[in-house]
Amino acid sequence: SALNEPSCAGHWRGASDAGELCFWPFTLLTQVEQVVDFVGAGIPQLVSSVSRVCPRCDIAITPSAADLRLLNLTSFVCTSFDSSAGTDSYPSRDCAAENKIWASKPSIESAPCCDDARLVRLSLELMGIASLPDAHFADSASLSAAKGRPSEELARAGARAFVSDAIDRKYVVQMVISRAERMVGAEFHAEWVSREWAPGVVKTRLAFWTYRFDNTATQQTLVRLTALAGVICVAHELVRLWTHCPSKQAVAWRLATPYMLLVTIPSFVLPAVAELYQRPMSFSSWLLWVSANELLMFVRCFHEGHVLPPFKVIVLALSNATGQLASFGVGMLAAIAVLAAVCTQLFGAWHPGYASFGGAFTRVFTSFTVGAEIDEVAMAVDPAGAILVHYVTNLFLTLIVSQFFIAIVVGSFDATREVELELRRYREVPSGYAKCAKVRSPLIATFTELWSFVSYRAHGRLAPSVARGLERTIRWAERAQEGEGGVEEPWMHPVMLTHDELVEAVGARAADSLLS
Numbered sequence: 001s002a003l004n005e006p007s008c009a010g011h012w013r014g015a016s017d018a019g020e021l022c023f024w025p026f027t028l029l030t031q032v033e034q035v036v037d038f039v040g041a042g043i044p045q046l047v048s049s050v051s052r053v054c055p056r057c058d059i060a061i062t063p064s065a066a067d068l069r070l071l072n073l074t075s076f077v078c079t080s081f082d083s084s085a086g087t088d089s090y091p092s093r094d095c096a097a098e099n100k101i102w103a104s105k106p107s108i109e110s111a112p113c114c115d116d117a118r119l120v121r122l123s124l125e126l127m128g129i130a131s132l133p134d135a136h137f138a139d140s141a142s143l144s145a146a147k148g149r150p151s152e153e154l155a156r157a158g159a160r161a162f163v164s165d166a167i168d169r170k171y172v173v174q175m176v177i178s179r180a181e182r183m184v185g186a187e188f189h190a191e192w193v194s195r196e197w198a199p200g201v202v203k204t205r206l207a208f209w210t211y212r213f214d215n216t217a218t219q220q221t222l223v224r225l226t227a228l229a230g231v232i233c234v235a236h237e238l239v240r241l242w243t244h245c246p247s248k249q250a251v252a253w254r255l256a257t258p259y260m261l262l263v264t265i266p267s268f269v270l271p272a273v274a275e276l277y278q279r280p281m282s283f284s285s286w287l288l289w290v291s292a293n294e295l296l297m298f299v300r301c302f303h304e305g306h307v308l309p310p311f312k313v314i315v316l317a318l319s320n321a322t323g324q325l326a327s328f329g330v331g332m333l334a335a336i337a338v339l340a341a342v343c344t345q346l347f348g349a350w351h352p353g354y355a356s357f358g359g360a361f362t363r364v365f366t367s368f369t370v371g372a373e374i375d376e377v378a379m380a381v382d383p384a385g386a387i388l389v390h391y392v393t394n395l396f397l398t399l400i401v402s403q404f405f406i407a408i409v410v411g412s413f414d415a416t417r418e419v420e421l422e423l424r425r426y427r428e429v430p431s432g433y434a435k436c437a438k439v440r441s442p443l444i445a446t447f448t449e450l451w452s453f454v455s456y457r458a459h460g461r462l463a464p465s466v467a468r469g470l471e472r473t474i475r476w477a478e479r480a481q482e483g484e485g486g487v488e489e490p491w492m493h494p495v496m497l498t499h500d501e502l503v504e505a506v507g508a509r510a511a512d513s514l515l516s
Helices: 032-053 095-104 117-129 135-147 152-168 216-244 248-255 258-276 283-307 309-347 357-370 376-381 383-426 442-455 463-484 499-506 508-515
Strands: 058-062 173-179 182-194 198-212
Touching (some): 309 383, 357 383
């Protein structure tokens, strides 16, 4: 309201013509004393404003960053819904009765509802006083509060002590708004800019999360389905490993591949870790962790697209380019890091976008992808430096480095497409031979293929055993060809098997089915 209400005149302290306290948005607070005012006066007013906007909502304020399912009523400054550790149920409290009980004996061991701004402010004051180093302050505060309110000096000292501790842990409070147990949380964060050189200056930010606690039955069903899908997926990967790795050396080699170590195994392990580690995390951090896991699983899902003909070349092209892109990326990131350091050195003291190395790195990386325009703020600070950075960034990053990146991807795509055409030619029936399989209608062939995917059966046997037998026999034949010096790349040429060799590999029934 200090920004939007003319009668506030832009001042932090004071009151509007309507009698409401003036306050700034939390993300604009830069001084410790402003955060102290926010805790002492801003939070009660914020709670009252939210109650007016959403009268059917239950509100809670807690200084804890932990998962709601770890919190009891003693963890809250105020809460209009009940909370017991270890449960997902948050029913509304009988606020008239609860406020009456708490007002008769205020204490930090319990919490009032958030619908009474006076009790919210008193609870905040008690929480702050309990943060003071001398324990007798908290005791005297409870005694004083039983008769009325703590003194202004004591309340201010408590708020200052609480805010100082909160800034040390980079977390002030969390406000939770619940409507029929559908919740949204706002986390208020603050951290020191430099406690040694700027002891009164802080950097503030907000983080949000949403979660539904109103349908536990659906959540439990989803958990069961997720667990079932996870078991099926793990079993499938183990079967595939057994199918395509006929020896211990092959298994060890497959498990040691970068894709297995960086994508496949983490895509199984990290979601389980995220679920088990959810409770000590704040909700916003947990949601970020879950989102990262989802992106990792998307990479794996995209890679699995190589079995689909429309996506095969694209997936294989990116897979084949991974090594080159990784090598190129090291040099590219080093170049971006150097330019970011230069920008921080030139403009960091005056330009907020370059005040930290992380912010400068992000801005330079953006220039790598979309090009850079002349920064007007940097021009005002250091015109020569701004022009130098502008030309170097556009000429080096945008016109040269980014084009190398595109060339690697396009080159890999062209090479992959040529290899696929060559493999298709090699897989054709050699000259002088004819197909012995019966011609089937496309519909029957499609149905048969789909059924083999679902039933894990092919040619009268379990499909993995058929594939494993063929894999072992083909590899034996390739080694034999390589040992005889017949070809330099045996995997690029047809492997000829006699009927007896095929029977030995997959059995008589499967061999006859393969040839029929």
